[in-house]
Amino acid sequence: MKLLKGIAWDHPRGFDPMVATANLFQKKNPEVEIKWDKRPLQAFADRPIEEMAFDYDLMVIDHPHVGEASRKNLIYELNNNKQYEGELISLEKNSVGLSHQSYNFNDNQYALAIDAAAPVSSYRSDLIENPPSTFEETIKLAEQSKVIWPIKPVDSISCFNSIAANLNNPINKVPEKFVEKDLAVEILQMMKKLSQLVPKDCLSMNPINVLDIMSDSDDFYFCPQLYGYSNYSRVGFRKSVINFGNMISFDADKNNCKGSQIGGTGLAISKSTKYLEIALEYSFWVASEICQTDTFYKSGGQPGHLKAWQNKEINDDSKNFFMNTLDTLQKSWLRPRYDGYMYFQDKAGTIINNFLKDNLTLEQALDNLLKEFERSFSVNNQ
Numbered sequence: 001m002k003l004l005k006g007i008a009w010d011h012p013r014g015f016d017p018m019v020a021t022a023n024l025f026q027k028k029n030p031e032v033e034i035k036w037d038k039r040p041l042q043a044f045a046d047r048p049i050e051e052m053a054f055d056y057d058l059m060v061i062d063h064p065h066v067g068e069a070s071r072k073n074l075i076y077e078l079n080n081n082k083q084y085e086g087e088l089i090s091l092e093k094n095s096v097g098l099s100h101q102s103y104n105f106n107d108n109q110y111a112l113a114i115d116a117a118a119p120v121s122s123y124r125s126d127l128i129e130n131p132p133s134t135f136e137e138t139i140k141l142a143e144q145s146k147v148i149w150p151i152k153p154v155d156s157i158s159c160f161n162s163i164a165a166n167l168n169n170p171i172n173k174v175p176e177k178f179v180e181k182d183l184a185v186e187i188l189q190m191m192k193k194l195s196q197l198v199p200k201d202c203l204s205m206n207p208i209n210v211l212d213i214m215s216d217s218d219d220f221y222f223c224p225q226l227y228g229y230s231n232y233s234r235v236g237f238r239k240s241v242i243n244f245g246n247m248i249s250f251d252a253d254k255n256n257c258k259g260s261q262i263g264g265t266g267l268a269i270s271k272s273t274k275y276l277e278i279a280l281e282y283s284f285w286v287a288s289e290i291c292q293t294d295t296f297y298k299s300g301g302q303p304g305h306l307k308a309w310q311n312k313e314i315n316d317d318s319k320n321f322f323m324n325t326l327d328t329l330q331k332s333w334l335r336p337r338y339d340g341y342m343y344f345q346d347k348a349g350t351i352i353n354n355f356l357k358d359n360l361t362l363e364q365a366l367d368n369l370l371k372e373f374e375r376s377f378s379v380n381n382q
Helices: 013-026 039-045 063-072 080-092 134-142 153-166 181-195 198-202 207-216 275-287 289-298 314-317 321-330 340-354 360-376
Strands: 002-009 032-038 058-061 114-115 117-123 222-227 244-245 265-270
Touching: 002 275, 013 032, 013 275, 013 289, 058 063, 058 275, 063 340, 080 275, 114 275, 117 153, 117 207, 117 321, 134 181, 134 222, 153 181, 153 222, 153 340, 181 340, 181 360, 207 222, 244 321, 265 275, 265 360, 275 289, 314 321, 340 360
Parallel strands: 002 032, 002 058
Antiparallel strands: 058 265, 114 265, 117 222, 117 244
16 A cells, blocks of 8 residues: 655635545545544744645645745756646646646645635625725715624734735735835734724634634624635525625725735655655546536535636536635735745734734834835845
């Protein structure tokens, strides 16, 4: 028996489809077993790949980690295998937004986009008929204590980045330059205004916490900005079904707005694996249209293949989660992948969260953000 080990993240969306695909793969290949472990969502966001690359053959990763992986030579370059050239071309053509491209760094493809996501809006259609589509409308609803919003540190920087991208001025638009000072001030002030109208507990919540509350009680029925989870739009997953839509507009002129920030996950192969050919076969099959529209979705996954997002059966099953949020993902911004960005993301999330808690003034928060962004370009060269 050839045993491969994989590491995914601890949520039905992240773990269950990997187990289901591994089981089906083993049925077709009885001499192979793929055993999946899981790690918390926070560890998925900030645990260095180096800590996993020597223990696992397969890793489900977040794309900002590819800079680290490239510098340290930890992950197999999928474009180095001629056998899968056609599949790579097809997957790029069927990328949801920049999902596939997000794992390409220095002309090497380090992972396959098996899951696509971005900050979008969520609401309870049984409690609100016309949910807000703008920041101003969101504020009005928040004044009625019906809005909830995940802004723990990692989600605080996600929100900041998404607003900047939504306003078509994302960070690093000019290489190695943070956003303009006036724009940073505007974004921080908008975030502070909304944070003062939602429960204080939001400062320690992630999207899963918010969606669990929205689906299990009727206290809140709108969130303007959080990573979408199609599980919650399926009947039977939780007490109540949640609907999803495009992220709200933070610009008075909605036609000028872009998306948010692309997220999701990629399936990568460690260079330490003894079973490269098996890992390649499994990875490309999991990322394929046939698996993504069938086993992957049906086992609770959120596909990364465009054909799955456009599939009528899948949308009927998920209250049109995919078609109702696709525009946001197609327009979403790609976060930097340089080796050092994860350092900035971690530091910036804490800075913004502390600002929202009134532990930092606006000037202190802005100054700290600028300093940490500049430092991130040299932190791993020291």
